[in-house]
Amino acid sequence: MNSISTKSTPSLQARKGFTGIYVHYPFCYQKCDYCDFFSEGIGEGRSNVEDLLFDSYKKEFLLKKANSQELKTAKVDTVFMGGGTPSKASPENWFRLLKFFREESDFSSDPEISIEANPEDLSLDFIQSLKEAGFNRLNIGVQTRNPRDLKFLGRYYDENKYQNLKYILQNSPIERIGIDLMYGLPDSKKEDFLEDLDYFLNFQLNHISLYSLTLEKGTSYSRNVKEKKAKPPNEEMQREILELLPSLMQKRGYTWYEVSNYCKEELFSRHNLRYWTYESYLGLGPGAHGFLDGSRYGNPRNTGTYLKHPGKPSTEETSSPREELALSLFRLFLPIHIPSFLEAYIPRKTAKKMISSLDGFAAKGYCNWDGSRFQWESTALLILDDLITELAISE
Numbered sequence: 001m002n003s004i005s006t007k008s009t010p011s012l013q014a015r016k017g018f019t020g021i022y023v024h025y026p027f028c029y030q031k032c033d034y035c036d037f038f039s040e041g042i043g044e045g046r047s048n049v050e051d052l053l054f055d056s057y058k059k060e061f062l063l064k065k066a067n068s069q070e071l072k073t074a075k076v077d078t079v080f081m082g083g084g085t086p087s088k089a090s091p092e093n094w095f096r097l098l099k100f101f102r103e104e105s106d107f108s109s110d111p112e113i114s115i116e117a118n119p120e121d122l123s124l125d126f127i128q129s130l131k132e133a134g135f136n137r138l139n140i141g142v143q144t145r146n147p148r149d150l151k152f153l154g155r156y157y158d159e160n161k162y163q164n165l166k167y168i169l170q171n172s173p174i175e176r177i178g179i180d181l182m183y184g185l186p187d188s189k190k191e192d193f194l195e196d197l198d199y200f201l202n203f204q205l206n207h208i209s210l211y212s213l214t215l216e217k218g219t220s221y222s223r224n225v226k227e228k229k230a231k232p233p234n235e236e237m238q239r240e241i242l243e244l245l246p247s248l249m250q251k252r253g254y255t256w257y258e259v260s261n262y263c264k265e266e267l268f269s270r271h272n273l274r275y276w277t278y279e280s281y282l283g284l285g286p287g288a289h290g291f292l293d294g295s296r297y298g299n300p301r302n303t304g305t306y307l308k309h310p311g312k313p314s315t316e317e318t319s320s321p322r323e324e325l326a327l328s329l330f331r332l333f334l335p336i337h338i339p340s341f342l343e344a345y346i347p348r349k350t351a352k353k354m355i356s357s358l359d360g361f362a363a364k365g366y367c368n369w370d371g372s373r374f375q376w377e378s379t380a381l382l383i384l385d386d387l388i389t390e391l392a393i394s395e
């Protein structure tokens with residue numbers, strides 16, 4: 001693997017005084033077999049609780065704002081509508097919700113406002129409505145173009161809509177587009193995935209997320225594998241692909257900035273970057289998580305329960321900065337200004353132990369580290385989980 005040192009890229013710094021908003025829309029056309037997000041398949045058309053849900057997002061926002069010092073003072077610089085399939089809800093509802101957020105919070109001058117969409121919902125008119133609603137970034141859950149693999153994943157497949165993707169990607173009124181692709185499906189060859197990837201690379205998209213298929217507890221897929229009704233992911237092929245992606249993507253002009261995420265220039269997903277750099281965010285909706293004023297919370301994974309008491313979390317815990325920072329920040333392959341994070345979040349004694357682990361990694365050639373600026377080398381990729389665990393327990 002090649003060195004990924006990016007000496008000209010400025011290092012990531014810890015930031016305070018900014019926050020983000022995540023909204024979880026829990027409905028999809030159908031529930032995919034491998035998916036462990038909180039989501040429910042409702043077929044074609046809108047949910048009959050959609051309007052109620054949008055009212056509840058507002059109620060939850062006001063409740064959280066009344067109780068959060070951070071939310072009252074921080075500038076909002078990212079908003080992300082995820083799910084589920086938020087493109088299944090009407091652009092008018094998103095427009096009204098975004099307007100409400102702008103009235104109730106202090107937005108930065110150039111916020112990133114993203115929405116996730118599935119191919120079946122996309123048309124140029126629909127994307128134009130999303131643009132008019134205020135979105136400036138669209139992330140499309142493609143996964144694969146292969147009908148056999150989509151069927152294996154239990155994903156909804158509309159042949160015309162998948163065929164139409166080319167036209168959508170070439171003419172979308174929203175210019176910042178990302179796609180998600182998946183690899184390592186048991187009956188798919190490495191070449192099938194690379195062909196799919198090459199197809200999308202030709203559109204010069206500014207963001208591409210490349211994930212391996214995983215077995216998530218509680219999903220139909222993991223039950224089917226356990227009962228030998230489905231084959232497990234092809235882990236050997238996943239390792240091979242994981243290893244070849246960084247140099248392949250760099251040759252095609254992409255910056256590798258997180259284990260599974262690539263972007264053109266510096267067009268990172270700024271909202272996701274906030275999760276990896278221990279920044280706060282408000283999470284709204286059933287199944288959403290949030291991180292405000294040093295505490296994490298999770299909302300109930302049940303739409304009915306959420307609608308009865310929007311804003312009443314089902315879990316709450318004080319965050320553990322050392323462990324969380326180790327587990328998230330060190331997934332990034334960008335240069336990181338380590339002292340800014342240690343000074344902001346970590347007690348001095350623990351910081352010393354983390355630094356000595358980084359010294360050890362540098363001595364083994366896993367990273368570039370000068371005592372201030374840190375960046376993984378691609379040699380760290382295949383043992384990243386072990387290296388991160390060492391950092392997380394360095395107390």
Ligand code: SF4
Nearest residue numbers: 028031032035083084
């Ligand atoms: S469309 Fe996305 S969120 Fe919905 S079930 Fe499938 S993977 Fe999960």
